[in-house]
Amino acid sequence: MTTLSRRALFGAAALLAAPAVARAQSQARLLVIGGGFGGATAAQFARRRFPWLDVTLVEPQTRFVTCPYGNLVLAGTKRMEDITFTYDGLRARGVRVVHDRAAGIDPAARTVRLGGGETLAYDRLILSPGIAIRYGALEGYDEAAAEALPHAWIPSDGTQTRLLRRQLEEMPDGGVVGITIPANPFRCPPGPYERISMIAAYLKRHKPRSKILALDAKEAFSKQGLFQDAWNELYPGMIEWVPASRDGKVVRVDARERVMESEFGERHRPAVLNVIPPQAAARIAADTGLTDSSGWVPVHANTLESRAAPGIHVVGDAHIPGPMPKSGYVANSTAKQAVASAAASLRGERPPEALYFNTCYSHVGEDYGISIVGVFRPNAEGTAIAEVPQSGGVSPRGNLPEQRRLEAIYADAWYESITREMFA
């Protein structure tokens, strides 16, 4: 009802102000590619705030499985259906949802060709395509290998997460779970370490003689002190994390032998091997010529518009976010700014000043949550995104059980809130 009255109110205000403009604007087409945290937020926000926009969302899957909380499915504390959503809520809000694949974008003609053959024209495009696994970047890891050594990093229809969960369930007590972790940047910087924690929680309950061996291509990671404090406290002796300087960089995997091989030739053969592989922006971004040599998409700091193609705003994990993490909350925040900028452009107005917000919670054990917060703005020149000094940061370290307990509760509340915003 609030939505209805707001929509009516704004429609009425616009009509009173300038009926001719309102009629022209009512035909402005906002096309959104990708129905994840960036795209679903963009579509709902556009309908809520700019009801004069005609909003179409293109997403091949009829159900969306979230990346966040996938690690809790691995732990066995959430079920797949708890993290699966439909697009019915967006349809009810007036978004035209097209379940098809975006096969190609023509930035000059401002059209998108769909896999099914249809071509959609747009006035502004919000591109939130997510990531692609760079198959082949890690020797031995291709699509076939992923069927034996799951990445479980792109949920898709949930197959990968289910596979890794089944392998953990089938592993005998006393087995070693191997995890390979890539260099930056990748989706969800704290994600591998939350995963280590959640697998450890499962093993502690069900297979207490088992161990986790995590080989990392980096020297340091997000919320590191907090994670390692928690591992020592909750899972003593269970987790071995090996940084690059101690030969943690994995250069080769063998799916048949289930081997991960380090830079200096050490071959580990764990009972279960989860490969978190190198990543890049989803393929359509590269095919459209939006990516640079890093494989990710450079964007303008204030509008998130592609530096290569005007009219295309790129949000979510595919873009280069400066100091911001590739997180669900940043996808949500950048999607709103991108839509507001697109709407302003369509009305011949200046885009609003950007203010980006992030909070990432991680579960590390029962009643034990930690977080990182960030508030970001474009710099004075508007050339890059910068974190607001003296703000944000990670949870305090130390023996703070009440803080950890509350953050675990707030993590669940965040998930409920942000998914409701997108899909309810």
Added chain:
Amino acid sequence: MTPFRLAPFAILMALAAPAHAQAPLAAEGCLGCHGPNGEGAGGIPAIAGRDAAELRAIMAQCRANERPATIMGRVARGYTDAEIAAMADHFAQSRR
């Protein structure tokens, strides 16, 4: 309640107070945790329908580390006084 029946009221409201119709963009950052309308979610408290002065005071205390908080101190230090005032006004006028 159809949009048609709402429309006359909406026009009056639009003329009277258009500034309060939409959340300021700064307030959009709150919604990911505090609920899509500021109504709260799970264990996270509602911010909609609370007194604006109270909301401003809470944010000021969080910013100065004068109030027990898990993350709101880290959050509040990222926003200007003007942004906090705009958020407080918005949520004070929002229904839960």
